[in-house]
Amino acid sequence: MGEIVLVSGKVELPTNAFEQYFQKLLDIWCDRCDIFNKRLAGTCLIDKDTEEFDGVCKKANVMATGEVQIRKMVPKSEFFSTLAYEASFPNGSLCRRFYPCVLDGARHPHVAFPYTVSLQVVSSIMPDTTICELCIHANVCEESSWLCSTAFPSLLRVLKNMDLTKPSIKTHSLVDSDSFIKTYRRIKAEYGRQIVNDWSERTDPLKYVYEDCCIAAYLSEVYKNRRKELKFCDVGCGNGLLVYLLNKLDFNGFGFDLRERRIWSKFKNVDLREFTLNPEKEFIMDTNFLIGNHNDELTPWIPVIAARRKCDFFLLPCCPFGFYGPFTTKSKTSGSCSSIYNSYLEFLRNLCTKLGFTVREDRLRIPSTKRHCFLCSVPPAGLPADVESIIGSFTGCSNGSFLARTKSIQVLNNTKIPRELQELLVKKIFFYLYWKPNISATDWRQGGEVSLSEVIDILDEKDKLLLKSSCGGLQTFLKNHHQVFKVEKARVAVRDWATEGSAKNGKQKTKACWFHLNHPQGCPLSAELCSFKH
Incomplete structure (x- = not known):
């Protein structure tokens, strides 16, 4: 039996760009299918001219031509196949065919049967607008319900809301998805579950423990070749869990915070210090790598401290803070619809770049809306000689002074409003x-x-x-x-x-x-x- 249209939906697209919209949709479906399928942690594009590529083509019964792409599906759970793949190739400019296969006999975590995604032109309602129909074709299959009822509505919604001027941001673009998920699973199994059971803080352990497990796995993958040479400092380390996990992964380092946490006593042989930092006056010694993980008012000071220390750093911003208080300025270059948070990211990006760092950016897969991170390194030629002057151009434009938090715990949930x-x-x-x-x-x-x-x-x-x-x-x-x-x-x-x-x-x-x-x-x-x- 030949393929039939399993599901379809109409969408209005610009007449001169509907092909570009479809191609971008396919890119998102192929490279970021984890946003549609919660069973997946990501995908890995397999290099051509490898035995792995040829083996998958043979298994999927696909001819290994130049237009064929093969992606390895990386599942979140070990319940699914760890050798699951999807081969795909274009069949015209508005159609792409997909052929899944597994090499270990286990269950495929994504679509487990051959299917086709196409865009068909229906009519032009105005000179600049064309009605198109997005379709998924396949043989009638009992397993197609998820593709039709869950994945397709999301795919159609992405197409309707797509903006070609905005680049697609891939999660964990700087690490290998397959290697990351293996490291994350190991951390979660060996340390995470026990810490959740022993949690003594008031915060939700399921969120904070596994979030730090993910960050630790990510840093371990990014810097695995520099594991022995780095001595990190987690600035404003909070519960200290990230320090503990990195130590367990053979990274040497310490953390400090202005207030000791109850759970610190459970982390044996971990260097956690109670210390209030004034970044205007004090200098962090005995480190060559700084970590700024959701450390609020200290966030913009991390690049400054790193520049003075001439060391690399990792920065995961959360609440927008400038040098001397909350960051409230919307960027003019980010557009009128830009949020404070996006303007804040632009401010940090500009700060790190002006200080002379090589700046890489990524998005983490953590249970937080603030997932954008910066990984900054000192270039081979070093930082600018006038780095203090550059720092002054950012910090000297205000008459304020840095104000650290108090040790007492503040209520942060609006309950103090009359x-x-x-x-x-x-x-x-x-x-x-x-x-x-x-x-x-x-x-x-x-x-x-x-x-x-x-x-x-x-x-x-x-x-x-x-x-x-x-x-x-x-x-x-x-x-x-x-x-x-x-x-x-x-x-x-x-x-x-x-x-x-x-x-x-x-x-x-x-x-x-x-x-x-x-x-x-x-x-x-x-x-x-x-x-x-x-």
Whole structure:
């Protein structure tokens, strides 16, 4: 039986560029298929003229021509084949055929049957716009449900929202995916699970432990050939876990933070120091590699310290901070739609480049929205002779001075905002959503769904200052009021309380129902069914 169209969807594309849109979509599907398939950690493009390439072509029954590409699929779990591949080649400018195979008999982690992705021109509605149809073809197959119901809608959405002017950013572009995942699995199995069980901090161990396992595996892969020569310093090391893991991976180094953590005592023979750094006056000794991992106000100082120390560094920025306070400047060159975070990355990129470092950038696969990192090294010719003058051009334009954090733990979740002001802000956002086109299928009005950026636009400067001064942000505020709002993927809606608000058996009701008191239609649930008090 020949191939049939399993699933298709229409999309409007520029008439003079729909081929470029399709090619970029294929590049994303082939090189970054892990964003569609959560079973994958990444892919590796196999070099031509190798035995591996020829063996896969033979197994997949594909002729090894110049247009054939073969990628190795790297699964997150050992449950799937570690020798899974996908051969592909173009069949015209708007069509590409895919042939998967495994060499070890185990289950393929991606699409396990031959299929074709094509773009077909349907009609031109205007001189500059063409209606196209994205299609996936294959033989009828019981295993096709994931491809049709999960992968294809995501693929179509990527095509509809695509911007050709923005480069595709690949995760872990500086490391071999296959080698990285093996290192990560080993760290997770040998150290990560035990640390999760022994966790004594207030933070979520499943997030922070495995995030540091991933960072440790990444640094180990990037610098594996320099393992013996590096002596690192983790500046603002927090819980000290990254220092512990790197030591276990045979990297020599230490970490310091202004406050000792309870869990430090569990990391035997690890050099963790309680120390408050003033980067304007003090110099970190006994190191040739700096790590700046989500260290906030010290972030822009890491390149400065490294320049004075003439050493390499790794920087993973989180909250935007300048030299003397929060970074609040939107870049003019990044475009009017650029976020503060993207402007901050541009500021750091410019700082590192001006100081003379060779700058490489990547994105980490960690459970955080702030995943962009810088890997900077001193070039063979060294840094500029006038590096102090360059530092002064960045730090001397302000009359401020560096202010380190206090040792006491601050509350960072908006709970210090007065209750009456919280209620006013909740109602403002609720009624904005309430009068949007209704997304609820019931008579109880839920309102619409909007982006977080749209909600920010309805807040006045007093509201924004209130959130900022309470050491939290809008998303934190909305999540604190989780009965009213649902936040997912940077979008917010009123929670569908009719389906999500039922009380759990045996759980005592201690708080009043917000919808019962404030929704124009009241609570959609009875007092017996609602999980809050009426």
